[in-house]
Amino acid sequence: MNRKHDFVLPALLAGVLAACSGGSTPDTAAASSPSLQPASSGPAATTSSTPAGSWTSVKWGGGGYVTGLIYHPTSANVMYARTDIGGAYRWNNSNGSWTPITDGPGFGGGESEFHGVESIALDPSNDQLVYLVTGMYTVDGGGNPQNGRIYASSNRGASWTHYDLPFPVGGNEDARAIGERLQLDPTNPSTMFYASRTAGLWKSTNSGQTWTQAALSSTVLTGAQIKVIGSVKGVEQIMFDNSNVGGGAATRNIYAAVAPDYAQAAGLGSTLYKSQDGGSSWTPVPVPSSVSGYYVPHMVRTSDGYFYVVFNKTAGQGAGGPGYLYKFGGTSFGESWTQLAATTTGGYGGVSVYGSGAMARIALAVTGTWTSTSPVVQLSDNGGGSWREIAGGMQHGGAGYWGWVDDIEIDPANRDHIMHITGGGVWETWNASSATPSWDAPVNNLEETATQALVTPPAGAAYTLVNSAGDIGTWVQTDVTAHPTRGPTSAWSNGNAADMAWSDPSYIVGSGVLNSSSTAFGFWSGDSGNTWSNFAVLPNGAAANQAAASSIVATARGQVIWAPANSVPSYSTDNGASWTPTNLPALPAVGWDRGYRLVVDRKNPAKVYAYDSAGVPWNNTAGKVYVSTDGGHNFTLSQGSVSAKLAPNAYWTTSMAINPKVEGDIWLADGNAVYHSTDSGANWAKVGNFATVAASGSTGQLQGASVIALGKALGGSSYQAAVYVVGAMNGVWGVYHSDDGGASWARYNDDAHQFGGIGVMAADWNTYGRIYLSGTGRGLLYTN
Template sequence: MKPTYNVKLVVPTLLAGLLVGMLAGCSGGGDSGAAVSAAPGNRVAMGGPAATSYTSVKWAGGGYVTGLTYHPTTAGLMYARTDIGGAYRWNNSNGSWTPITDGIGFTAGESRYHGVESIGLDPTNDQRVYLVTGMYTKDGGGNPANGRIYASSNRGATWTHYDLPFPVGGNEGGRAIGERLKLDPTNPSTMFYASRTAGLWKSTNSGQTWTQTGLSSTVLTGAQIQAIGAVKGVEQIMFDNSNVGGGATTWIMYAAVAPDYAQVAGLTSTLYKSVNGGFSWTPVSVPSTVSGYYVPHMVRTSDGAYYVVFNKNGGEGAGGPGYLYKFGGVSGNESWTQLSSITTGGGYGGVSVTGTGSTARIALAVTGTWSSAGPVVQLSDNGGGTWREIAGGMVHWGGQFWGWIDDIEIDPANPDHIMHVTGGGVWETWNASSATPSWDFPNNNLEETATLAIVTPPAGAPYKFVNSAGDIGTWVQTDLATTPTRGPTSDWSNGNYADVLWSDPTYIVGSGVNHGTSATLGFWSGNAGSSWSNFATLPAGAAANHSANGSIVTTSRNNVIWAPSNSVPSYTTNNGASWTATNLPAPAAPGWDNGYHLVVDRKNPNKVYAYDSGGAFWGPAGKVYVSTNGGHNFTLSQGSVSANLAPNAFGLTSMVVNPNVEGDIWLTDGDTVYHSTNSGASWTKLNGFASIAGTSMTEKVQGASTIALGKAQTGAPYSAALYVVGTRNGVWGIYQSDDGGATWSRFNDDAHQYGGIGVMAGDWNTYGRIYFSGTGRGLIYTN
């Protein structure tokens, strides 16, 4: 696969731990082995003021927008769906996107519902919008995982959801197909859903309850889903009706069926017709040229004609051959006319049509395009008689505009305005009729990157933080409102984790993996990210283990400790010219990637702390190890053994150190918070944080998964502000304490849940500012 930004590829890494649970001072001291003690920490009083604003850190795009949906009767009203980052509504007045899935119903334990597989709009009421959500058709145990439908009567400001009786795969192959959800235009309380694994479903009460239609009764088992892979299933339906409202039922409709499901279900065609509202179906003959092909998109025009895309292979970036056919659609005139074909390179993805007949404007997307020269977007102004390229080779204001062009839309109110998706955002032109259209990148406030780790420097550093993210790599952010430019590589890659030298934050170390070559990267910068060099060698385990479930830290220039996943950590004293294994044991091996959380004592960098969380809830109890010689040799903290730390996945646990006090360490084990004031010799368990069991482990809400420290409030009794992502008194959120954990208050609110929060770091320049990642929502910062 050639490079394109694609957040979907990082999700298994990002959520390997999160899906289990939510997706999801004194100085010095020896190792005394003292037993754990209990602290108050159960009062909720003056923890600190709540956040007053939430702003996205600027990247712009970054992830896979899988579909754009215009409202059919209200000009300028449009929605975008993403594979892991929820949904957005376009604000036509200021040219920006409004995220609509950050709040209630998209909280911890529900991160998988940030994968939106389809959007449905009510043509009779532009306030009503429906989302069908769920990232994967299978859960962690390989069993079918049913999705949800979310309904809003105020354009996504608030939501009500209903459980669906079939699986949903918003982050699986073919996620740009559709739309799968369709509302009857004359009677929109009746809707259909083209499911991947269970046939075609119908609801007559706006999605509250569903019944399987007569198209097929086949429901794939978990084993069948596993054997097929990314099942495309029933791909979409189309109503044979141009009318809006009136209350009558639309009786005639067509359903496209992918060959993967058709074969298992015993269906004989890739296109079916119903004349009785979906009760029964008959196969429609398709041209022999495209027999057994996928149907990624089809549209209907007001004259009853259908424009149907066929592609040999299914899914984003799929290769051809691809064909565009026009289908009469009217009884007695069900003939096919080939309008376009592509037989080499990428196939066809999306299609959009405005007008009818010989004067119809047709925009056709070429997916799997790995060249800026095209073809990328083909346009016809004479109903498919002739075609010209309008994207490849044209002027583009922004980054990569080719790649996964799997959906394209002509603005119903302005045919010169055309938008298309890629693996890294949205593109548009406002002058499609020009011989040389120009394109821009309208991704203001659409942030769909997946941060895997974040580290903030001390106050006064020449940058805000170092962001290690899936697919877009590692970047040093100097301006929160500007896309960063300081990174070790602009290649399609993961940034897994990084660290900054506290005594000299211009020295930065990090690690990641290049997707194009599958090579592990270890890198450093000595000038705050202006230039970078790779480590000359890699430590044991780094080349083979690409997961972000590990860490890297630095104690001084040239001195680095690296803990790749599933590996014994190693150290270097010569900036990566050679590496030596530490005496730490291999991390627990629960059956998926696990590694050590490493942190350096910022007051005494000879002290380095290593935390093995156990790797999974079925793993061994967590343990902390302490080094007093710069991370070369470690001793087990018997106090951590006595604490009986809960075993949990790497991504559900964390450890941080207070940079203002030697030996002052904080730890979250997934269930609660622990504090050590003597360099890990003994640990105090804070009361008040507790997990909430779900109906399955994937919906358990963690008691305390992430902790961060930041600048203290002026006059506060503790030298840092504490922030914990967790659950107190049955309410999940971010909690803050200004008095060292004695009292806590809720820092976020129900409108800012983000499908769960992954990583978090506090700012050391501004009190009350934290940086955190939502599920596929990039980085957000508070004031």
């Protein structure tokens, strides 16, 4: 089961439409201050040039897959968390919260791919140095291998320098908690190795600036081979057989674990190898017959020279067993193996050891159990001689307890402090020695949800926004500082779209998919989200087309139009008891999910607008807008949209918004440019000088204009709404705003607040200057 592979695409491709390339060209990330020039000639500029003062996360709390926790071995409380799509975080012990460290330069539009962190490494002799290896997928949308990046920071992630890697990285692929794949030589940290998924083992002797393939294997899998194998696990990790920390000669004795999939493809006869010359040559190491052909998700080395190695028959998030824990002697002890634990209930994910020898405390993560009452953490205080359960059946506070217990860490400075990851965040206990340890979720400011659609109500409504997100579903947010409680279901689901009747915002409609059964459903609330009901039936196309390239709108209570992905929209006049197809044309398949984007004229809800973005950039058919004057039942093609020659683009790189203060006042972002119509879509004028910037090196294409939103106007402004656009102007990507109807523009974010790219955005109608937007796997953020 591989969460987020589907719904991360809109946020990712909003900035990235080009594959990563190889090479080792350095790119030092530094903040820039672009000139805020008017975008077009016209009246005197009235747009405020003041950017957003601050950015704050809308409260959810966790919500996504933390794939690894990394402690510094000697500096207390220096800890990092990596996530599959939401970047990386540093723990702030002073206030018990997480600090996002990948929101700024090097993680903006066109670089969303690098918000997936596959591995983190810390310099054991300098606790300021941190390295990230990033990249979400080993192949691009066309099946071609795409290479990752390594980021280096000398100030705990406050700023970064990055280098392109010559091999692919899969931070959001199967078995992404394996690790850590990046390892620094403990006696010479400028030497590092990377255990790659598809290209063997790699070595750098200059802190990641350049890389050479180590001699373990020269096999580099092609895109076609990767497709046949699936999500390749590759070389899983390495272990240095050296206990010293600090400067000195490079470690000579090294072990490398190799996943069965890559071993078979590369013609390797074992899943464990050793080098006694610093990686120049390798020989196979026999493993116990009980784990022959098994995966090695985690392994650690203790100060006495022993290794603790987890073997599991399968690999992936919440992988089932059998699983085994072995103690391995290494070169110092004749490479002996001793079995310490085994399981057939779930599998083994992670292992952590405090101390050594017969008195070692060992924490063992049992994964794939899926309930808080099944065994999830086994603890031994006698080196593996006996075990007791410390999590299953114990009290777990918070929300979102998933079965992916795939990494576990004992705090090097406090043996009673144990943390483990899940698919919904992080859990910890501070009293592991207790017979009944208590657990809580330390996820303050760790926000890793993926919003797919976002809508804000008119001023004065009883709620702030409606958030439709992957995995967590749809929620009505009444307080951005508190976890929401109003939703149609608490089950694991994808929220695809939502809307409200503007004249009656207590009536809310939405669509989504129950992930456990892959069942599409539509829902409504008549009391601002306090209670919910499902639509009695689904419209044509909704059951089979469950992708997020869909839209749903309400013209009045009980009056709904639903556009499922890849489908002709249908309307209901009886609150979903029945549906009738509209006359909109069918959408030809283009290889990607596509759909009609619907908006209701808030001033005159008899008018509904439908935008077909053409689905893909290479589609020879331009984008089109259709107009209905009978509440979304019948539509007519806007010839003005045809004349405008709207660029063909993907659903998730385009947007349409309405000014609720004026009838027929529509804004559209076609992925490349911004268009404005003041006559209900009859005519369209290009506004501003937004323009797409082509991909360059490892940086993806920057969409000229991908998201547009309108909100409360600046007092005294010449236009009745503030307009916000995510796009590129004068070659600089960001969020731009206009207070004068597009006559002038100013950048609204800065390089420190790019959030790995922006997928969706909405503006507030109560407060001028407040916008809500989704970063790539960063949940929702808002301006103050």
